[in-house]
Amino acid sequence: METFSGCFVDDKAIRVENIFLDFLKSFRLDPRMGESYYESEIQAMEANGSSTMYIDFSHVMLYNDILQKAIADEYLRFEPYLKNACKRFVMEQNPTVIAEADDNPNKDINVAFFNIPFTKRLRELTTAEIGKLVSVTGVVTRTSEVRPELLQGSFKCLECGSVVKNVEQQFKYTEPTTCVSATCLNRTKWALLRQESKFADWQRVRVQETSKEIPAGSLPRSLDVILRHEIVELARAGDAVVFTGTVVVIPDILALASPGERAECRREAS
Structure with a gap:
């Protein structure tokens, strides 16, 4: 794991993302099949208006033992990278699935595994x-009622107008700790930009x-x-x-x- 200009780069997670993307592109149950197995999953997503890609974990186990072990042992660490691999795959194969999703071009593609052997x-x-x-x-x-949950918030500084994006929510409503402007001292006055934030049903x-x-x-x-x-x-x-x-x-x-x-x-x- 390296750091550039204060930002951490998880090299192992990036490798896992790229291997998982290769899996989505190339996995076939029958080598004679023209398209990969998960290209048909994109078609099902489009037909159902879904933004979730369902992955059979037994396929991952057949494809690459290192990949399946990484996902099984460190899923929480790699989940955002697996989701990003799914989004890249969908964008390459059929960008309209994302473009038509709630008219939100920033819509994520979620990943859901099933058929876990353990x-x-x-x-x-x-x-x-x-x-x-x-x-x-x-x-x-x-069961509880379904509620909206803020996953990542974008906030506008009420002092200088700067925007802080992708603030991860830490189990409660979490605002930025400091402004991105070097000359602004604001730490408490923020406005949530709902249109630029990410929400989910919960x-x-x-x-x-x-x-x-x-x-x-x-x-x-x-x-x-x-x-x-x-x-x-x-x-x-x-x-x-x-x-x-x-x-x-x-x-x-x-x-x-x-x-x-x-x-x-x-x-x-x-």
């Missing part, structure tokens, strides 16, 4: 799985162990699963589901916030 039970999830690609089974017991789902997975004399364990984009509203209470994603640790925002922010958080949660 499915785990809720009770088997430990800190060792943080950041890795895992599948977990369980029964949905509760839903929280509570998942519980199935009756067969609960050891004798133990209480069932549960886990909150965050759904985004097109998979919201697909799970219903009572459904037995296999979720594929990564385990993350979310800090206690109320504990980190100042007294005034805690009151605001409680109002938003109620």
Whole structure:
């Protein structure tokens, strides 16, 4: 990992992105096929108005063992690069899929893996799985309403008018810490530019162990699963589901916030 002018360049992640792009371009179940397997996936995306590319993980395992190990072991690190590879692939094959997506040329292409060979039970999830690609089974017991979530915000400085783009949201509404202008001292006065920010549908789902997975004399364990984009509203209470994603640790925002922010958080949660 190198740094240029204060910006980090993740060389390994860039290599993973390029190998994954080669996989999308060249993978074929039958060598006699004219087009790659995932060219037909783009056609399905266009037909369904979808912005998510579904990847069979068994195909990745067949294609390149190093690639599948990198994705499985460090999915959280490489996810943005995998999404970028999907976007580059779609732009090369059929740019209209992005151009027609909600009239937003900056629309991302999301990546979703399925057919993971290492499915785990809720009770088997430990800190060792943080950041890795895992599948977990369980029964949905509760779902929240679907809400908009700010993923990356663009902010205008109310002092000098400069724009700070792509501010990653850190589990709560996060504004820039400093202005990009060297002569501006503003740290607190910002206006969110909604048209230039990235939002996603968001839903929280509570998942519980199935009756067969609960050891004798133990209480069932549960886990909150965050759904985004097109998979919201697909799970219903009572459904037995296999979720594929990564385990993350979310800090206690109320504990980190100042007294005034805690009151605001409680109002938003109620």
